[in-house]
Amino acid sequence: MLELKNITKIFNAGTVNEKVALDDLTITLNEGDFVTVIGGNGAGKSTMLNAIAGTFPVDEGSIVIDGEDITKWPEHKRAKFIGRVFQDPMTGTAADMWIEENMALAKRRGKSRGLSWSIVQKDREKYREMLKRLDLGLEDRMSTKVGLLSGGQRQAITLLMASMNHPKLLLLDEHTAALDPKTAAKVLSITREIVESEQLTTLMITHNMKDALAHGNRLIMMNAGRIILDVSGEEKSKLTVEDLLAIFAKSGSDGAANDRMLLT
Amino acid sequence: MQGLLNAMPGAVAQGMIWGIMAIGVYITYKVLDVADLTVDGSMVTGMATCAMLMTSGWNVWPAMLVSMLVGMLCGLLTGLFHTLMGIPAILSGILTQLILWSVNLKIMGKANQALPARVYDVLISQMSRYRALVILFLFCVVLIAVLYWFFGTRYGAAVRATGNNEKMARAQGINTSTIKIVGLMLSNGVVALSGALLAQYKGSADINDGRGAIVIGLAAVIIGEVIVSKFPQNFVVRLLGVVLGGIVYYIVYQTVVFLGLDTDLLKMLSALVVAIFLAVPYLKTHYFGKKHHKKEVS
Numbered sequence: 001m002l003e004l005k006n007i008t009k010i011f012n013a014g015t016v017n018e019k020v021a022l023d024d025l026t027i028t029l030n031e032g033d034f035v036t037v038i039g040g041n042g043a044g045k046s047t048m049l050n051a052i053a054g055t056f057p058v059d060e061g062s063i064v065i066d067g068e069d070i071t072k073w074p075e076h077k078r079a080k081f082i083g084r085v086f087q088d089p090m091t092g093t094a095a096d097m098w099i100e101e102n103m104a105l106a107k108r109r110g111k112s113r114g115l116s117w118s119i120v121q122k123d124r125e126k127y128r129e130m131l132k133r134l135d136l137g138l139e140d141r142m143s144t145k146v147g148l149l150s151g152g153q154r155q156a157i158t159l160l161m162a163s164m165n166h167p168k169l170l171l172l173d174e175h176t177a178a179l180d181p182k183t184a185a186k187v188l189s190i191t192r193e194i195v196e197s198e199q200l201t202t203l204m205i206t207h208n209m210k211d212a213l214a215h216g217n218r219l220i221m222m223n224a225g226r227i228i229l230d231v232s233g234e235e236k237s238k239l240t241v242e243d244l245l246a247i248f249a250k251s252g253s254d255g256a257a258n259d260r261m262l263l264t
Numbered sequence: 265m266q267g268l269l270n271a272m273p274g275a276v277a278q279g280m281i282w283g284i285m286a287i288g289v290y291i292t293y294k295v296l297d298v299a300d301l302t303v304d305g306s307m308v309t310g311m312a313t314c315a316m317l318m319t320s321g322w323n324v325w326p327a328m329l330v331s332m333l334v335g336m337l338c339g340l341l342t343g344l345f346h347t348l349m350g351i352p353a354i355l356s357g358i359l360t361q362l363i364l365w366s367v368n369l370k371i372m373g374k375a376n377q378a379l380p381a382r383v384y385d386v387l388i389s390q391m392s393r394y395r396a397l398v399i400l401f402l403f404c405v406v407l408i409a410v411l412y413w414f415f416g417t418r419y420g421a422a423v424r425a426t427g428n429n430e431k432m433a434r435a436q437g438i439n440t441s442t443i444k445i446v447g448l449m450l451s452n453g454v455v456a457l458s459g460a461l462l463a464q465y466k467g468s469a470d471i472n473d474g475r476g477a478i479v480i481g482l483a484a485v486i487i488g489e490v491i492v493s494k495f496p497q498n499f500v501v502r503l504l505g506v507v508l509g510g511i512v513y514y515i516v517y518q519t520v521v522f523l524g525l526d527t528d529l530l531k532m533l534s535a536l537v538v539a540i541f542l543a544v545p546y547l548k549t550h551y552f553g554k555k556h557h558k559k560e561v562s
Contacts, residue, residue, distance in 0.1 A: 074439075
């Protein structure tokens with residue numbers, strides 16, 4: 001499904017700030033995998049997601065989705081295969097546009113846009129149904145500017161948008177980290193519902209180890225741009241937070257078990 | 265006083281022409297969130313192209329159409345500087361503006377070109393101001409209708425999204441580079457069209473006519489925002505506001521000229537007024553604002 005082969009990404013190469021963000025990283029995701037990704041700050045989690053999404057070119061290695069080598073594709077072209085939700089709730093939606101306009105934009109992701117009217121009544125009904133499922137009362141506010149909504153509401157809408165047209169891959173970059181605990185839990189349960197009902201292959205970064213253990217069928221831990229743990233199925237379901245902390249400590253990495261990880 | 269009243273139809277006509285120009289500025293400055301300085305040049309390119317084509321025997325309609333297309337090419341150049349070569353948008357516009365200075369001189373072969381309404385069959389002129397007002401009004405209506413349609417389409421929505429949140433736009437598969445080029449072309453096409461109208465109305469095109477056009481455009485956009493701020497907001501209302509902004513600008517202009525203000529100072533005063541208005545949001549938050557509490561995102 002998704003193959004990352006020997007991906008290396010170095011920021012500020014040749015300067016004192018040189019940072020090897022991804023170090024010969026290789027991983028294969030199977031169709032329908034729901035992978036949670038954990039690791040300390042600077043472990044390369046977000047860099048990996050951004051490399052897949054095409055935010056920047058990688059220095060070495062190749063990225064293949066469903067047999068198609070997308071390593072050299074620009075970001076907007078990869079969007080045909082990939083839905084994304086960002087950490088900052090402001091990033092995933094256009095604040096000055098209506099809810100339904102945002103959704104209409106997502107509906108044409110990876111398709112030609114052309115000069116037909118952006119929203120037709122038939123689509124509107126579909127959007128209303130989708131919003132109703134969120135149970136946030138947004139179905140009655142479809143011509144409200146997204147900028148007027150709360151962070152949690154915006155993340156929920158971004159999730160709907162990212163999962164439209166059944167993307168081959170869903171990338172969630174700590175999409176609940178900026179929300180208060182109650183809202184984060186709500187958004188996470190919506191995430192789970194969407195991923196399961198749509199059977200989406202998903203990569204979800206989280207800082208919360210309990211969430212990482214409670215969701216998905218597979219868990220990877222990253223450190224210094226490499227994957228240091230990759231467990232799935234039965235093996236994953238037996239893992240505990242203590243186990244994860246022990247592995248962190250053993251990796252002896254700089255700041256792996258930092259405060260934030262311990263507290264969550 | 266009679267003199268001032270007599271000058272009003274002319275002021276309104278000029279204001280509408282600059283209002284059309286300001287709609288072009290609105291497309292880049294407000295919709296696309298790019299400050300495009302190409303317009304000082306492309307305005308004159310529109311004037312020069314129209315004047316030269318008409319004096320060489322072209323009918324007014326194809327002459328205006330070609331003027332608009334040439335204006336779009338100006339926008340294309342700025343767009344390529346910006347997206348293909350990675351030059352900041354403001355600088356890209358300045359570069360094109362300077363290029364157009366030479367181009368405009370070459371189009372006309374000299375610094376100005378007369379287009380007298382007595383000789384050529386122009387659409388609007390100062391000789392029949394009320395006719396000019398009606399025709400310009402129709403131009404505004406058609407232009408606003410076309411833009412309303414365009415920005416309501418899927419492609420137009422992609423343009424708005426790009427101006428609103430580029431990262432989001434790319435994540436939704438929008439090629440933001442292409443979109444910016446298209447937006448710049450559309451904007452400068454509109455600006456050149458207003459230039460073509462201005463050349464006819466004035467009966468001449470001059471290499472200096474576009475100097476400070478961006479400031480007048482911004483002034484019209486800002487004045488327009490104030491005028492329509494009390495009305496329910498939609499795209500048509502905002503664009504109407506921009507045209508009204510251009511008209512108000514020219515009425516004020518005519519009035520201060522009538523009151524005997526030194527015309528040498530007009531550009532300075534326009535720029536200062538625009539500077540003050542542009543500063544208002546900043547001043548509000550930094551000096552007069554209530555204390556902002558960081559709201560927790562929920």
